[in-house]
């Protein structure tokens with residue numbers, strides 16, 4: 001492909017001297033695990049997010065799992081989440097023998113629908129996992145009200161929305177995605193908005209007790225060496241990844257601005273085209289465009305993707321199969337047709353390349369290619 005969904009090489013080239021030096025230093029010190037680079041990144045991320053505690057871990061899926069482990073939930077407890085997300089969100093619920101309760105999304109933001117959450121709450125519900133899908137925050141004010149009313153935990157899956165700002169429509173207070181609920185979870189998978197050169201993840205919280213417990217859980221449930229207070233996991237961010245992330249964190253606002261600019265170019269190019277619905281940003285959130293995901297109206301999606309691929313332009317579908325239709329998650333509680341918006345989106349969304357290295361020339365080639373197919377179809 002000439003144009004991939006991301007351009008990690010292009011991004012690396014711009015920070016190569018800094019990154020190479022940082023990696024070399026760790027190799028020379030052999031401080032591979034738990035070295036000063038991890039602590040430095042943790043502190044800098046806490047400051048950036050305005051959150052009391054960042055707990056680095058091995059990946060975003062572990063972050064979600066450790067968050068749920070720290071809440072002291074029992075098998076059979078229900079956790080509400082969206083049916084339109086990456087599998088990791090529901091996977092950890094199922095792994096811990098909790099019951100995933102799936103709900104539909106809003107048609108305009110593709111994020112979890114608070115009205116659907118409200119209907120899904122039962123006496124067994126213990127937590128809600130909103131996913132800030134594609135880079136904008138879910139309707140956290142409405143979600144928090146439901147959580148407060150029913151005494152539920154909120155664990156935010158902010159793997160796609162690090163650095164997004166949420167502004168509470170009632171108080172006007174702006175906070176970072178992942179710091180709005182009880183616990184926030186993110187991923188530093190290379191293609192994420194803040195991506196490592198391998199796997200990585202982190203957990204955020206303002207709650208001292210939860211932070212203390214999660215720090216122990218990620219370290220084999222061990223507060224004092226070889227004394228294990230909980231059944232834990234081994235989930236560490238390694239020093240090389242932390243050093244790279246520390247450098248990239250300094251560029252994160254630039255990166256988000258570049259993504260927004262690219263999204264605006266696409267929006268303008270497709271404006272008023274009845275065959276394409278461009279992504280909407282809700283008024284209470286900024287959008288950091290982890291993905292640029294549009295809805296196709298009566299366009300042959302496979303045909304368009306092939307047309308683009310023939311011109312060496314990547315495209316992707318996030319996500320082609322809703323969680324309730326996934327083989328491993330089939331459940332008599334759910335059937336096709338239960339989540340009409342999710343199901344419609346799964347059939348009609350398509351994402352275009354979006355990253356920090358796009359130029360208007362590249363974007364023009366991409367949008368021309370899209371429009372050529374869409375307008376003749």
Ligand SMILES: *Cc1c(COP(=O)(O)O)cnc(C)c1O
Pocket residue numbers: 059060061062085086088089131157159160186187188189199200201
């Ligand atoms: C990427 C992602 C995860 C998982 O992150 P990993 O680091 O790959 O484990 C979880 N949830 C969402 C929404 C994601 O996009």
